[in-house]
Amino acid sequence: MSDASTTKSGGFPNPLAWTGRGTLALFGEIGRLSIFSGRTALSALTPPWNLAQLWKQIIAIGFYSLPVVGLSAVFIGAALALNIYTGGNRFGAEQFVPNIVVLGITRELGATITGLMLAGRVTAGIAAEIGAMKVTEQIDALKTLSANPFRYLYAPRFLAAALTLPLLVLIADIIGVMGGWLVSVYALDFDSTTYIRNTVDFLTLDDVVVGLIKAVIFGMVIALMGCYQGSKSSAGATGVGRAATLSMVGAAVLVLAANYILSTFFVQIGI
Amino acid sequence: MTQPILELKGVEKSFGSNHVLRGVDIDVAPGRSLVVLGGSGSGKSVMLKNALGLMTPDAGKILFDGQDVTNNQGKTREAMRSRIGMLFQSGALFDSLTVWENVAFRLLNADKMKRSDAKEQAIETLKKVRLGASVADLRPAEISGGMQKRVALARAIITKPDLIFFDEPTTGLDPITADAINDLILEQVKALGAAAVTITHDMASARKVADEIAMLFEGKIIWRGPASEIDRSGNDHVDQFVHGRADGPIQPSL
Numbered sequence A: 001m002s003d004a005s006t007t008k009s010g011g012f013p014n015p016l017a018w019t020g021r022g023t024l025a026l027f028g029e030i031g032r033l034s035i036f037s038g039r040t041a042l043s044a045l046t047p048p049w050n051l052a053q054l055w056k057q058i059i060a061i062g063f064y065s066l067p068v069v070g071l072s073a074v075f076i077g078a079a080l081a082l083n084i085y086t087g088g089n090r091f092g093a094e095q096f097v098p099n100i101v102v103l104g105i106t107r108e109l110g111a112t113i114t115g116l117m118l119a120g121r122v123t124a125g126i127a128a129e130i131g132a133m134k135v136t137e138q139i140d141a142l143k144t145l146s147a148n149p150f151r152y153l154y155a156p157r158f159l160a161a162a163l164t165l166p167l168l169v170l171i172a173d174i175i176g177v178m179g180g181w182l183v184s185v186y187a188l189d190f191d192s193t194t195y196i197r198n199t200v201d202f203l204t205l206d207d208v209v210v211g212l213i214k215a216v217i218f219g220m221v222i223a224l225m226g227c228y229q230g231s232k233s234s235a236g237a238t239g240v241g242r243a244a245t246l247s248m249v250g251a252a253v254l255v256l257a258a259n260y261i262l263s264t265f266f267v268q269i270g271i
Numbered sequence B: 001m002t003q004p005i006l007e008l009k010g011v012e013k014s015f016g017s018n019h020v021l022r023g024v025d026i027d028v029a030p031g032r033s034l035v036v037l038g039g040s041g042s043g044k045s046v047m048l049k050n051a052l053g054l055m056t057p058d059a060g061k062i063l064f065d066g067q068d069v070t071n072n073q074g075k076t077r078e079a080m081r082s083r084i085g086m087l088f089q090s091g092a093l094f095d096s097l098t099v100w101e102n103v104a105f106r107l108l109n110a111d112k113m114k115r116s117d118a119k120e121q122a123i124e125t126l127k128k129v130r131l132g133a134s135v136a137d138l139r140p141a142e143i144s145g146g147m148q149k150r151v152a153l154a155r156a157i158i159t160k161p162d163l164i165f166f167d168e169p170t171t172g173l174d175p176i177t178a179d180a181i182n183d184l185i186l187e188q189v190k191a192l193g194a195a196a197v198t199i200t201h202d203m204a205s206a207r208k209v210a211d212e213i214a215m216l217f218e219g220k221i222i223w224r225g226p227a228s229e230i231d232r233s234g235n236d237h238v239d240q241f242v243h244g245r246a247d248g249p250i251q252p253s254l
């Protein structure tokens, strides 16, 4: 659309109008996303629950993500060990590899890597599925058949992601630490028993819990972004593709932003 | 005069600057079949979606069985929807469910019926649209377009509604399949004694199923009359539409 405010002199957009409109659009979007999130959370936390749908989503979101999460975690753990060894070497501090690996994985990387991988696999998948349902009138059909899409579609995905992400992160933690151990023992000549003892001694419940709480939040973000973008997808294959892309980028950025905010929070309260 | 089962009064709906409905007035008597004609993009689907509460009109009123349901979200609207069947333009079958689960969707979800009972009813209803029990366990993607339409019809009639909406029921079907669908619609609507609102641009279909015909043009109902008078409407727009001519008061939307 080209009205007077966008094209002033010589067809260049007026920066003020452009910024103003962008800001308004952003606030509108945040408002809509907040309302959508609120309604989804409310449907997820109050009965009646659709247990059949919930179980289906737990399998789809949790179980089928195991390979990608496991593979990502082992490589991140291995690379982390290698880099800490190289860095620590400069101060003669290479013996701290097991400590820093287990801390980095449990507090930070296990959750963020899982969150980012699922922003790709799960968020885009949800957005494409819901988007396809939207453009083929299946969401309208749900409503006419007295099924609320928030209860039938969005809440089960939200709950399934919030419940399974911590489990996936726990698995990522274990496999990530194992990745670090593998590299340390087989490439960096660490003694296996000492490495494991150092890891176990340094590991605290707090560090693990920090990662798991992050995981719950990431799970919510991942499901919400997929459902939200899918539900407002416009007609046609390009509309659905766009919804999938937008949801994935949005979820990835929000996972990283939430990670920073949560890290700050946990440091502030001293755990 | 009996009270209409559905009444639209001055319904308006815009999308941005696109003023689609500009004051639609129409009513349907119980047990009668109304066909609304209109070109592609004239707002026929938007009209149905407003009537169903899938969209909220910018202005005007929607009455169902005498009750104002325009802005009603809660129990009244659910009560209304449980008495309405809808056949979507695209069928809108749930592709993650089997054929019988689609047909029995309302029974399984809103009505919490036992699966075995629901399946029995679904198979009964599939029989009414001439589909055998063998398709019950297939997925919508595994059956033909004409069969999908029949499954969608079965889903719309299983709860014996008082009013059924048909959004272009024959679009995208070959003439023979289309005629078979028209026959089924006619037969099932009569069997239920339900009122029907069919929107279409298919004249053969309109002549077959209509008691009354109305025409939607530029956001308003510009003509309405008994189906038998469609050829003597005295309205240029209707004549052009009935005879499918490109030249006339209606500009083709290209």
Ligand SMILES: Nc1ncnc2c1ncn2[C@@H]1O[C@H](COP(=O)(O)OP(=O)(O)O)[C@@H](O)[C@H]1O
Residues within 6 Å of the ligand: B015, B018, B020, B038, B039, B040, B041, B042, B043, B044, B045, B046, B047
């Ligand atoms: N959800 C929507 N958002 C924006 N525009 C819409 C929407 N639904 C329909 N329209 C517009 O309304 C007009 C009428 O559409 P529709 O009712 O689907 O036509 P038809 O008579 O072919 O069924 C079209 O111009 C369409 O682009």
Ligand SMILES: [Mg+2]
Residues within 6 Å of the ligand: B044, B045, B046, B089, B167, B168
């Ligand atoms: Mg339409």
